[in-house]
Amino acid sequence: MERKDYGYKCLNCGKPVEIDLQKAKKIICPYCGYRILEKRRPSIGRKVKAK
Numbered sequence: 001m002e003r004k005d006y007g008y009k010c011l012n013c014g015k016p017v018e019i020d021l022q023k024a025k026k027i028i029c030p031y032c033g034y035r036i037l038e039k040r041r042p043s044i045g046r047k048v049k050a051k
């Protein structure tokens with residue numbers, strides 16, 4: 001199972017926003033319309049299976 005790494009965080013309202021850059025032409029927060037989003041670290045949610 002792969003996890004998408006389109007995670008952004010709105011710098012205005014602080015909500016997590018998922019944006020598919022191939023579909024979306026503009027990066028904009030869908031909640032408040034703010035246009036400055038911070039890219040979250042892709043390491044979040046990564047799990048490593050122990051053998």
Ligand SMILES: [Zn+2]
Pocket residue numbers: 010011012013014015029030031032033034
């Ligand atoms: Zn926002």
